[in-house]
Amino acid sequence: YDTQRPEVGPIFRTPVTVVVPVPVQASPMGSQPVVWREKLSTGPGSIKRHFIRTPPGATWAELVLKFNPTSTNTGPNRLFFIHCLQNLPHIPFSKTEGKFVMRCTMAESKKETMRVEGNGTLEVTIAQFWSSLGSTDVEAEVYFF
Numbered sequence: 081y082d083t084q085r086p087e088v089g090p091i092f093r094t095p096v097t098v099v100v101p102v103p104v105q106a107s108p109m110g111s112q113p114v115v116w117r118e119k120l121s122t123g124p125g126s127i128k129r130h131f132i133r134t135p136p137g138a139t140w141a142e143l144v145l146k147f148n149p150t151s152t153n154t155g156p157n158r159l160f161f162i163h164c165l166q167n168l169p170h171i172p173f174s175k176t177e178g179k180f181v182m183r184c185t186m187a188e189s190k191k192e193t194m195r196v197e198g199n200g201t202l203e204v205t206i207a208q209f210w211s212s213l214g215s216t217d218v219e220a221e222v223y224f225f
Contacts, residue, residue: 101133101201104224113223114138120218121150122160125210130220131203134166138198138224144191145206146219147184158184158216159209164194166202184216196224 081090104116114135120128134141141164149158162180165173178194196202208216 099131099201101131103133104135104222113142113225115224116222118220120206120220121215122206122208122218123215124208124213127205127207129203129205131201132222134196134198134200134202135224136198138196140193140225141196141202142191142193142223142225143178143180143204144189144221144223145182145184146187146189146221147182148187148217148219149184150215150217158212158214160184160212160218161205161207161209162192163205163207164192164202165205166196166200168197168200 082088102116104114116130116132118130122128143162143164145160145162147158147160160182162178162182164178164180166176167173168176176195178192180192182190184190202222204220204222206218206220
């Protein structure tokens, strides 16, 4: 900040991002896994990022993606990159992340699992590869056990 020229404003600004994870609802009976669901519409090069609160006592998560290509004039094949990360203190990312590549053809479902810890935040990133032309509807579900 220049005190001689206050109209210029600050010398630099530091942006601050606050991430508030989405809570998941436990099933009423308690015997079913806890589920997070989201419907997405993706296109070439699109990146969808979600932050999900892991329920207490959860030890692993199952990610299920249901693909439905909406524009088939560009071909039915789509390539997706999935990155799941849970930031835990004193544990390297290599132990708490899952990186998956999924190729979908027409309407189909794919499943991956990863280790998680309860009362944390799980980041789930779903990206359609830039050269996978055409739009795709994706229904993402994360089951916590």
